[in-house]
Amino acid sequence: MQAAMQVFAQEGYEKTRVEDIARAAGVGKGTVYEYFSSKEEIFEQAVVKGTEEYLASLERELAAQLSLEDKLLAVARQHLHFMVSQRDVARILASSPGLILPRLKQLMLDIRREIEDKVVRVIAAGIKGEHLRQVDTYLAARVFLGGLSAVAGPHCFQEESWELESTAQEICRIFLTGVVKRQSGSGAARFPSVSPC
Amino acid sequence: MQAAMQVFAQEGYEKTRVEDIARAAGVGKGTVYEYFSSKEEIFEQAVVKGTEEYLASLERELAAQLSLEDKLLAVARQHLHFMVSQRDVARILASSPGLILPRLKQLMLDIRREIEDKVVRVIAAGIKGEHLRQVDTYLAARVFLGGLSAVAGPHCFQEESWELESTAQEICRIFLTGVVKRQSGSGAARFPSVSPC
Amino acid sequence: MQAAMQVFAQEGYEKTRVEDIARAAGVGKGTVYEYFSSKEEIFEQAVVKGTEEYLASLERELAAQLSLEDKLLAVARQHLHFMVSQRDVARILASSPGLILPRLKQLMLDIRREIEDKVVRVIAAGIKGEHLRQVDTYLAARVFLGGLSAVAGPHCFQEESWELESTAQEICRIFLTGVVKRQSGSGAARFPSVSPC
Amino acid sequence: MQAAMQVFAQEGYEKTRVEDIARAAGVGKGTVYEYFSSKEEIFEQAVVKGTEEYLASLERELAAQLSLEDKLLAVARQHLHFMVSQRDVARILASSPGLILPRLKQLMLDIRREIEDKVVRVIAAGIKGEHLRQVDTYLAARVFLGGLSAVAGPHCFQEESWELESTAQEICRIFLTGVVKRQSGSGAARFPSVSPC
DNA sequence: CATGAATGAGCCTTCATTCAT
DNA sequence: CATGAATGAAGGCTCATTCAT
Numbered sequence: 001m002q003a004a005m006q007v008f009a010q011e012g013y014e015k016t017r018v019e020d021i022a023r024a025a026g027v028g029k030g031t032v033y034e035y036f037s038s039k040e041e042i043f044e045q046a047v048v049k050g051t052e053e054y055l056a057s058l059e060r061e062l063a064a065q066l067s068l069e070d071k072l073l074a075v076a077r078q079h080l081h082f083m084v085s086q087r088d089v090a091r092i093l094a095s096s097p098g099l100i101l102p103r104l105k106q107l108m109l110d111i112r113r114e115i116e117d118k119v120v121r122v123i124a125a126g127i128k129g130e131h132l133r134q135v136d137t138y139l140a141a142r143v144f145l146g147g148l149s150a151v152a153g154p155h156c157f158q159e160e161s162w163e164l165e166s167t168a169q170e171i172c173r174i175f176l177t178g179v180v181k182r183q184s185g186s187g188a189a190r191f192p193s194v195s196p197c
Numbered sequence: 198m199q200a201a202m203q204v205f206a207q208e209g210y211e212k213t214r215v216e217d218i219a220r221a222a223g224v225g226k227g228t229v230y231e232y233f234s235s236k237e238e239i240f241e242q243a244v245v246k247g248t249e250e251y252l253a254s255l256e257r258e259l260a261a262q263l264s265l266e267d268k269l270l271a272v273a274r275q276h277l278h279f280m281v282s283q284r285d286v287a288r289i290l291a292s293s294p295g296l297i298l299p300r301l302k303q304l305m306l307d308i309r310r311e312i313e314d315k316v317v318r319v320i321a322a323g324i325k326g327e328h329l330r331q332v333d334t335y336l337a338a339r340v341f342l343g344g345l346s347a348v349a350g351p352h353c354f355q356e357e358s359w360e361l362e363s364t365a366q367e368i369c370r371i372f373l374t375g376v377v378k379r380q381s382g383s384g385a386a387r388f389p390s391v392s393p394c
Numbered sequence: 395m396q397a398a399m400q401v402f403a404q405e406g407y408e409k410t411r412v413e414d415i416a417r418a419a420g421v422g423k424g425t426v427y428e429y430f431s432s433k434e435e436i437f438e439q440a441v442v443k444g445t446e447e448y449l450a451s452l453e454r455e456l457a458a459q460l461s462l463e464d465k466l467l468a469v470a471r472q473h474l475h476f477m478v479s480q481r482d483v484a485r486i487l488a489s490s491p492g493l494i495l496p497r498l499k500q501l502m503l504d505i506r507r508e509i510e511d512k513v514v515r516v517i518a519a520g521i522k523g524e525h526l527r528q529v530d531t532y533l534a535a536r537v538f539l540g541g542l543s544a545v546a547g548p549h550c551f552q553e554e555s556w557e558l559e560s561t562a563q564e565i566c567r568i569f570l571t572g573v574v575k576r577q578s579g580s581g582a583a584r585f586p587s588v589s590p591c
Numbered sequence: 592m593q594a595a596m597q598v599f600a601q602e603g604y605e606k607t608r609v610e611d612i613a614r615a616a617g618v619g620k621g622t623v624y625e626y627f628s629s630k631e632e633i634f635e636q637a638v639v640k641g642t643e644e645y646l647a648s649l650e651r652e653l654a655a656q657l658s659l660e661d662k663l664l665a666v667a668r669q670h671l672h673f674m675v676s677q678r679d680v681a682r683i684l685a686s687s688p689g690l691i692l693p694r695l696k697q698l699m700l701d702i703r704r705e706i707e708d709k710v711v712r713v714i715a716a717g718i719k720g721e722h723l724r725q726v727d728t729y730l731a732a733r734v735f736l737g738g739l740s741a742v743a744g745p746h747c748f749q750e751e752s753w754e755l756e757s758t759a760q761e762i763c764r765i766f767l768t769g770v771v772k773r774q775s776g777s778g779a780a781r782f783p784s785v786s787p788c
Numbered sequence: 789c790a791t792g793a794a795t796g797a798g799c800c801t802t803c804a805t806t807c808a809t
Numbered sequence: 810c811a812t813g814a815a816t817g818a819a820g821g822c823t824c825a826t827t828c829a830t
Contacts, residue, residue: 014211018800028816030802039800123376133378136367139348143371146347147340154339170333174340178374179320181330215825216792225791227827236825408605412804413813422812424806433804517770527772530761536745537738537765544737545730564727568734571769573714575724608820619795621823630821 001025001035005046009088013043013104040101043092047104050089051111054082062118068126069176075119076148076168083152084164094153116141144175198222198232202243206285210240210301240289241301247286248308251279259315265323269372272316273345273365280349281361291350313338341372395419395429399440403482407437407498437486438498444483445505448476456512462520466569469513470542470562477546478558488547510535538569592616592626596637600679604634604695631692634683638695641680642702645673653709659717663766666710667739667759674743675755685744707732735766 003025007016018039022029036042061074083090093108119141126132148171200222204213215236219226233239258271280287290305316338323329345368397419401410412433416423430436455468477484487502513535520526526534542565594616598607609630613620627633652665674681684699710732717723739762 012211014209017798029800030816030818031814033801034814126376131378132376135371135376139364139367140371140376142347142351143344143368146343146345146350148343149347150339150343151336153343167336170336171340174332174337174375175371176375176377178372179323179329179332179337180373181328214823219792226825227791228789230826231789406605408603411802416813423804424812425810427805428810520770525772526770529765529770533742533758533761534765534770536741537762540737540739540741540744541734542737543741544733547737548733561730564730565734567769568726568731569765569769570771572765572767573717573723573726573731574767575722609822610820620821621796622794624822625793628822 001042001046004042005050005086005088005092008043008046009091013092013101018042040104044104044107047089047092047107047111050086051093054078054086055111055114058115058118062122068122068129068131069172071122072119072144072172072175073168075122075144076172077164079115079145079148080152080164080168083149090152094149116145119144140175144171147171147175198239198243198246201239202247202283202285202289205240205243206288210289215239237301241304244286244289244301244304244308247283248290251275251283252308252311255312255315259319265319265326265328266369266373268319269316269341269369270365272319272341273369274361276312276342276345277349277361277365280346287349291346313342316341337372341368344368344372395436395440398436399444399480399482399486402437402440403485407486412436434498438501441483441486441498441501441505444480445487448472448480449505449508452509452512456516462516462523462525463566463570465516466513466538466566467562469516469538470566471558473509473539473542474546474558474562477543484546488543510539513538534569538565541565541569592633592637595633596641596677596679596683599634599637600682604683604692609633631695634695635698638680638683638698638702641677642684645669645677646702646705649706649709653713659713659720659722660763660767662713663710663735663763664759666713666735667763668755670706670736670739671743671755671759674740681743685740707736710735731766735762738762738766 001021004021007021007024010016011020016039018032019029021042022032025032032042036045058075058078061078062071066074093111116138120137123132123135123137123140123144127134127137151167151171198218201218204217204221207213208217213236215229216226218239219229222229229239233242255272255275258275259268263271290308313335317334320329320332320334320337320341324331324334348364348368395415398415401414401418404410405414410433412426413423415436416426419426426436430439452469452472455472456465460468487505510532514531517526517529517531517534517538521528521531545561545565592612595612598611598615601607602611607630609623610620612633613623616623623633627636649666649669652669653662657665684702707729711728714723714726714728714731714735718725718728742758742762
């Protein structure tokens with residue numbers, strides 16, 4: 001239910017009243033219970049529904065024959081796109097998992113883990129192919145996804161606006177080669193002291 | 198109030214009952230209202246109190262004469278340390294800002310922004326000093342902090358365990374120079390296609 | 395409606411949902427309202443319908459030329475048979491009259507009173523014919539019917555099983571001549587003290 | 592809670608609203624939940640509380656060294672007294688056990704059974720002492736108690752008025768020696784046919 | 789100053805009843 | 810004529826807040 005996702009995203013699980021969802025959907029309160037057996041179930045289905053398309057797209061893209069770079073770029077695009085197009089669900093997923101009902105917490109952790117695992121596999125392949133150095137795959141995956149979420153977050157929460165494609169590219173670039181300026185000749189004394197700021 | 202922070206972190210704002218806080222603090226329910234005028238105020242003060250030490254430490258460290266690398270390292274250490282030692286508050290801050298009372302939402306956004314700005318300034322200095330390439334400072338700051346939070350998050354929420362110092366170093370390294378393996382000679386054809394995974 | 399009586403008996407008036415009745419009857423929920431204007435009316439008609447056959451049979455039997463004993467036996471048989479065969483309705487009638495809607499309360503009291511009156515008339519005739527001693531007819535009638543109901547009740551509610559004919563005879567015998575052992579010679583000192591039990 | 596018993600007795604379990612109980616008790620709705628955890632528990636405690644005095648009195652009386660007749664008389668007095676003085680609880684107990692929540696049903700059946708067993712023991716002792724003929728003890732006990740309840744019932748439900756002591760005596764007399772007129776000489780042709788009524 | 793009993797607004801959920809199809 | 814989706818009033822229960830002790 002589109003209406004449910006919006007209201008949940010706007011108000012959060014606890015503050016959302018079933019009556020609000022009903023009104024948002026343009027139906028009576030009782031009608032909601034014709035389709036869902038409880039408020040918890042509405043939430044669960046809203047999350048599952050809102051996530052599955054994203055997960056499916058991700059799966060599809062990563063199955064293709066792509067370079068490491070393009071795979072990360074695909075993840076970045078999909079993730080940013082998900083957070084923009086499904087901002088309601090993304091907002092829900094972003095809420096700390098500790099803060100809601102146990103059953104739902106598990107559901108959300110599972111989804112996060114599923115995404116994480118996909119990235120882990122891409123990175124692991126990169127390491128195996130000797131394109132990446134020996135990083136902790138889980139740590140790296142989290143850094144990558146965390147970076148993406150942190151960039152998209154303000155968009156979701158504060159209506160900032162940005163350009164998706166260039167953002168995705170820049171985040172990938174940071175993740176792959178860092179922010180340091182490639183100094184032509186040397187690797188020496190790369191990080192001299194900077195003045196206090 | 199230490200007690201309040203713990204309970205809020207454990208249960209979330211909505212699920213926390215004032216009586217729980219009182220019991221955790223070892224006082225009567227009425228006594229809580231001697232010191233705070235409402236549940237919302239308890240929450241607010243708990244967040245402010247739990248954050249201010251972190252913010253102060255950060256301020257202090259960044260005021261010192263340090264290399265860019267060391268400054269980022271300091272941020273990483275402080276941030277990870279904050280998320281571990283004040284996991285209660287961190288957990289609260291991590292909950293999506295849209296999900297709580299409007300007044301508190303602003304408070305939390307302000308805090309995030311304050312941290313973000315510090316990192317932005319470090320990065321801006323790095324760019325000015327030509328140590329970093331021309332990245333969008335806010336984007337980079339968010340990627341950095343998002344990476345940190347994403348790595349520490351599972352620790353807060355799921356009791357994972359890890360070693361702080363090495364984690365901080367690795368995240369800084371990824372942020373600065375990326376995950377790509379430095380190939381001695383060339384920069385050419387750096388990311389060949391990898392097989393599907 | 396047979397279905398209604400069964401459901402009412404199974405679940406009680408309050409717990410029965412109109413939808414249950416509809417399903418039990420194999421029709422749609424709306425269809426029920428084609429034949430009855432409200433839940434209360436369904437209940438009323440179910441009780442009336444379930445009772446009228448019993449009342450008619452009783453009427454018929456008592457109209458016959460029978461001895462006092464046989465009339466009571468007829469009442470006993472009919473009452474027990476009613477409580478077994480129409481256990482659904484009996485169960486409904488057994489629920490305390492104070493516990494349901496005012497209008498239905500009156501209906502049920504009327505039915506009870508009707509049965510009671512029949513027994514009262516039998517007893518009154520017995521007294522007039524000097525076969526029975528001068529007992530309060532209403533009191534005696536209630537004792538008789540109360541005894542019958544109390545014996546049959548556990549059958550209705552707890553699935554006990556017993557033989558109707560012998561039970562009817564024994565209850566009549568108790569009512570007519572009591573449980574005391576007829577001591578051949580004397581009526582003296584009939585109830586000596588017994589030890590505590 | 593006196594108030595609860597009254598309201599339950601007046602309205603029945605289902606129709607009683609917790610708010611009614613609260614109002615009857617002169618307190619707020621929430622206050623009720625300070626002392627009981629649920630509506631069901633209020634009911635349970637009301638029944639237990641209202642019954643225990645009756646059960647205790649019965650126990651005490653039957654423990655005494657009394658003749659069979661006096662014991663039954665004691666039961667009759669206590670039972671009638673209970674139904675008058677605790678008419679609220681009696682009314683609750685009288686409601687058909689099938690009609691309420693399973694847990695409460697069992698509670699009520701247990702109480703009934705406890706009373707029944709006491710009478711069964713009295714009767715069994717009477718049979719053993721050869722004062723009573725070989726009747727089915729459970730059947731007899733139910734007839735006796737059913738008679739008592741049926742007589743007292745209308746008092747509870749319809750405000751009839753009667754004299755307890757003489758009623759108790761008459762019911763015992765019927766139970767012990769029946770309603771038949773003791774004809775001096777003979778037992779022959781005791782129940783001649785009576786005309787239709 | 790500390791307390792916790794009392795309060796009642798508010799929310800999830802049920803279900804008798806209606807009515808468009 | 811039959812249906813069942815839609816409805817909203819009503820009730821059980823929670824909990825932030827107050828206030829008499």
